[in-house]
Structures are given as C-alpha cells and as structure tokens.
Amino acid sequence: MAQVRIESIAAGGDGVGRLDGLAVFIPRTAPGELVEASVRQRGRMARGRLLRVLEPSGDRVVPRCVHYDRDRCGGCQVQHLSIDAQHAAKQRIVQDAFTRIAKRKVDPAPIVPSESDWEYRSRLTLAMRWERDHWIMGLHTFDDVDRVFDLKECPITNARVVSAWAEVRNAARFLPRTPELRGTVRLVSDQLTLVVEGGASWPTAREFAEALPSFAVVRWRAADGAPRVVMDRRTARMPDESFDQVNQPVATAARDELVERALSISPRSAVDAYAGLGATSRALAERGIAVTAIEADDAAAKYAASHLPPESRVLAGRVEDYLDQCLPADVVILNPPRAGIDAHVAQVLDAQPRPKLVLYMSCDPATLARDVSRMPAYRVTSLRAYDMFPQTAHVEVVCALTPEDA
Numbered sequence: 500m501a502q503v504r505i506e507s508i509a510a511g512g513d514g515v516g517r518l519d520g521l522a523v524f525i526p527r528t529a530p531g532e533l534v535e536a537s538v539r540q541r542g543r544m545a546r547g548r549l550l551r552v553l554e555p556s557g558d559r560v561v562p563r564c565v566h567y568d569r570d571r572c573g574g575c576q577v578q579h580l581s582i583d584a585q586h587a588a589k590q591r592i593v594q595d596a597f598t599r600i601a602k603r604k605v606d607p608a609p610i611v612p613s614e615s616d617w618e619y620r621s622r623l624t625l626a627m628r629w630e631r632d633h634w635i636m637g638l639h640t641f642d643d644v645d646r647v648f649d650l651k652e653c654p655i656t657n658a659r660v661v662s663a664w665a666e667v668r669n670a671a672r673f674l675p676r677t678p679e680l681r682g683t684v685r686l687v688s689d690q691l692t693l694v695v696e697g698g699a700s701w702p703t704a705r706e707f708a709e710a711l712p713s714f715a716v717v718r719w720r721a722a723d724g725a726p727r728v729v730m731d732r733r734t735a736r737m738p739d740e741s742f743d744q745v746n747q748p749v750a751t752a753a754r755d756e757l758v759e760r761a762l763s764i765s766p767r768s769a770v771d772a773y774a775g776l777g778a779t780s781r782a783l784a785e786r787g788i789a790v791t792a793i794e795a796d797d798a799a800a801k802y803a804a805s806h807l808p809p810e811s812r813v814l815a816g817r818v819e820d821y822l823d824q825c826l827p828a829d830v831v832i833l834n835p836p837r838a839g840i841d842a843h844v845a846q847v848l849d850a851q852p853r854p855k856l857v858l859y860m861s862c863d864p865a866t867l868a869r870d871v872s873r874m875p876a877y878r879v880t881s882l883r884a885y886d887m888f889p890q891t892a893h894v895e896v897v898c899a900l901t902p903e904d905a
Contacts, residue, residue, distance in 0.1 A: 503547065505532045505556075508588035510596065510865060512576025512892030523547050526641055527568075529556035529580055530588075548642070558584035563617070563654050566638075570648040573641035575655065576892040586610045586886060589894040593864045593884050600868035601879075608882040608896065614748040616889040620656040621687075622745050623664065627680035627697075634671045636664065636682070655890050659713075660684050663691050666711055673707035675700065677722075687743070690715035690733055697722055704729045738798040743776065749887045749895070756883065756897050757832055757858050758782045764855050766829030772818045772844070773834045777803025784811045791825045793818050819843045827852045833859040839866030845873035853877075857900040862887070864896055871898065878903050 503516035505528045514528030518538060525536050525547035533554035536547035552559075558581050566572040567579070577585050590607045597605045613619055626647045628635040637650035653661055663684045674680065675698030683694045691714045699722050701707075708717040708730035717729040744750035757779055761769060766788055771780040774792035776799050784790045790811040794800040800815035807813065814821045819841040822831075826847070831854045833840055839861070848857060853876060861867035871879065881899035888894070 500535055500550065501538045501547070502533060502535055502553065503538070505530055505534060507591060508577065508580075508892070510592045510892065518545065521545050525549055526576070527579055528552075529559045529584065531556040532559070556584075565652060566648065566650060570637075571640040571642055572638055572648070572650075573644075574638045574653070575890040576641070578890040582612070582616050582889065585889065586612065588892070589884055589886065592892070592894060593882070593896055596864035596868040597871070597879070597882075600865060601871040603868075603871060603879055605879055605882055608884040610884040610886055610894075611749070611752055613746060613886045613889050617654050618657050619746045619748075619889065620653075621660065621743075621747065622683060622685045623653060623656045623660050624681065624683040625650060625664065627674070627682055629676065629678055634668070634674065636668060636671075657686055659691065660686055663693070663711075663713055666713055667693065670707050670710035673703040673710060674698075675703075692716040692718070694718045694720060696720045699723070738776065738796075738802050744887065746887045749885050753860060753885045753887070753895055753897055754779050754782070757860060760858055760881070760897075760899055761788075761830045761832065761856065762786060764829065766855070768828040769830040769832065770822065770825045770828045770854075771832045771834075772822060772840075773836070774803055774813070775799055775834070777806055777813070779832060779834070780811065780813075781806055784808050791828070793821050793825070817841075823847045826854070828854055830854055830856045830858065833857065835861070837863045837866065839863065839870050842873060845870055849874045849876045853902045855902070855905060859898045859900065861896050861898065862893060864894065867896055867898060871900065874900065876903055877901060 501518055503518055503523050505514040505516045507515050507530055509515045513524040513526045516523050523538055523545045527549050528534050532552055534549055535551040536549050538545050538547040560581050562578040590610055593608045597603045625636045628647050635647055635649050637648045640646045677698040680697040685692045693714055715733045716731050719727045719729050768789045769783050771790055771792040774780050774794040777792055780790045780792040784807050792803050792813045795817050797815055800813050804813040822844055877900035880901045883897045885895040
C-alpha cells in the first residue's frame with residue numbers, strides 16, 4: 500500500500516500521481532486528492548488500485564449510475580468528477596497530446612459542452628454470455644476485461660435504447676444457444692434497430708424478432724460473418740449499420756464548425772474524406788462547392804451519392820487509395836475512425852500542391868497529434884474540443900491546419 504497525491508487526469512481517465520518519481524495511474528481518482536492504493540510497477544510506470552480516499556477533491560461527485568462503483572463498469576471513466584472537472588481534464592488531455600506527440604505548442608482548446616450530460620447515447624453495445632441457465636447482458640469491468648456484469652441501467656444512454664434492451668432480455672429464450680454473443684441496439688431516424696453477432700445457427704430467429712414489437716430491424720451476423728436480415732419493417736430507409744455519432748446534437752455542432760471554417764476561405768472545391776452518410780458533403784455542395792466525398796462503407800457511400808448534386812461525386816473506397824486522385828482541392832476535410840489517417844494520406848497532404856485548408860475532426864487526441872506530426876508543412880490555426888461523450892474520458896476535437904507557406 501502507498502499514499503499518492505493525484506495531480507491530473509490522463510488520457511483514458513485514470514488519475515496520475517507520483518511515487519518516488521514514478522508515474523502512478525489510479526482509476527476513479529480526482530486531481531488534488533490524497534489516496535491510498537495498492538501499487539504495482541510496470542516498467543517505467545505503475546498502476547494502482549484505489550483502496551481509500553484520504554483527502555477527497557472538491558471536484559469529486561457521487562456517480563449517478565449504480566454500476567459505476569458497484570460493478571466497476573468500464574463504460575464510463577470519469578463519472579465521479581463534476582462536469583466542469585471533466586471539461587478541464589479533457590482540455591489538458593488534448594493539450595498534452597499536442598505537446599508530447601505532435602511537438603506543437605498550443606493553447607488549451609475551448610470546449611463545447613454537450614446539450615445533455617446524460618441520456619445522450621443513441622447506441623448501446625452489450626456483451627452477452629450464457630452462464631449455466633441464463634444470459635448475462637452487460638459491459639466489461641474496467642479492471643478485468645474478461646468479466647461481464649449484468650447491466651440494468653445506463654444513465655448516459657437514451658432511455659428508449661435502454662428500454663429496448665429490456666425487451667431483448669425478455670425474448671432471450673429465443674437467442675442462439677452459444678457461449679457468447681454481442682448485441683447492438685441503435686436509434687436511427689427514430690427507429691430502433693438490433694444487430695446480434697455470433698453463433699453458427701439460429702432456428703428461433705423469427706420467434707425472437709416477433710417478440711420485439713418496438714424494433715424496426717433485427718439483423719444477425721453469424722460467426723462466419725454472413726449478414727442476415729431477420730426482420731425489417733422500417734419506414735425510413737437511412738442505412739442502419741453505417742457509422743454515425745452517438746451524440747447527434749454535439750456532432751451537428753462540430754459539423755457546423757467544419758462547414759463554417761471551410762466556407763471562410765471561399766473554396767471552389769473540397770474533399771470530404773471518411774464522409775460517412777455525407778452530411779458535411781451535402782452542406783458544402785448546397786453552397787455551390789464541388790465536393791468529392793470518399794467513403795469505404797458501400798451503403799453509406801450510396802446514400803451520400805443519392806443526396807449530392809451532379810457537380811459533386813462520391814468515391815466508394817479507402818481514402819489512402821483515392822485522395823491523390825482528388826487533389827488539388829481548396830479544402831480537405833478528414834474525419835477518420837479512432838485509428839486516425841493512414842501514413843500515406845498525411846504524405847499526400849504534406850506534398851505540393853497543398854490544400855489551402857485541412858480540417859481534421861478526431862475522436863482520439865493522440866492519433867490526431869500523431870497525424871499532425873506527420874504533416875510538418877502545416878501549422879495549427881485553430882483547435883476546439885467538443886464534449887461528445889460526457890462521463891467518459893473521450894473527447895472530440897476539430898483542428899484547422901494551414902500551410903506554413905500560405
């Protein structure tokens with residue numbers, strides 16, 4: 500056991516302190532606290548397990564979710580902090596990433612709060628385990644990734660999605676009898692969808708779907724990866740498996756900034772890389788800009804193409820395969836998955852002729868900073884954080900990059 504004074508919150512949500520000069524990462528702690536923890540060294544750092552808070556921080560609050568402390572839920576990491584403290588921690592996470600990884604000196608990024616700190620998630624994925632004679636449906640614990648606890652509530656998720664999972668539980672007798680499954684409930688265009696993944700056969704799939712009156716779509720992706728539509732009674736035909744943000748009001752605010760910053764240079768052409776369903780492409784095309792959207796998901800690419808004017812186009816494929824064919828362009832917008840952009844994408848953008856403006860929207864400050872470091876020909880002209888995921892350590896960032904020689 501050791502006493503540790505917590506200095507800050509690290510990327511991932513752990514509190515960080517020092518013990519004999521060694522950085523110690525302790526989950527569920529707050530800046531300024533003195534805590535007692537069991538500590539185990541791992542190389543040049545250490546991890547600790549919180550045993551007792553000796554001097555609590557003024558930023559500590561009582562977690563709203565019953566699972567947060569009782570079951571050590573890994574879904575949220577900072578629910579024990581006030582929302583102001585969460586925002587401060589996320590600002591520091593972004594600034595630290597640019598300092599350490601990008602080697603760029605930046606001011607703390609202004610943070611745009613979420614309209615709601617609770618019930619904002621439109622999607623909830625649960626692990627499903629068959630244990631003895633019943634299903635466990637829940638999330639993994641933060642300190643034991645092999646353990647799944649039975650989830651009864653999730654205050655950060657839309658109430659309709661949580662209620663939909665209760666409906667799935669009531670129909671669980673019709674699920675494939677296999678040791679493990681994975682399920683995702685989404686609210687898409689005000690309609691509930693469910694994807695069940697796993698299992699080799701499902702003879703009771705139809706009975707299962709009929710026991711879910713609130714759902715518009717039920718899909719099954721078997722262990723061999725083959726997708727199957729079990730039931731489809733949608734009234735709106737937006738692709739229900741393509742990626743979309745879980746917090747739409749914040750996603751809209753971030754997209755509005757992308758559009759506003761793009762329009763500020765009066766561009767004639769733009770590339771919308773990782774375009775998704777094409778909302779940003781449409782907003783730019785509607786203002787007379789010739790847009791080339793690039794999207795690897797075929798369903799999303801087709802949907803985006805059907806909503807663009809003839810002067811714009813969609814390329815269905817990987818950005819690293821198509822970007823060099825789309826340049827020169829006045830503006831390039833990047834909105835990649837958490838892994839960030841391929842090194843070839845950074846190389847293409849850093850070479851001549853460079854876009855007048857690169858706008859990069861990221862859900863991972865570390866990969867954003869890494870990618871900025873790969874583009875030394877650009878300077879950071881704007882950085883803004885969005886609290887897309889309250890109660891978690893995740894943060895969305897919009898970064899504007901301008902060529903150094905512009």
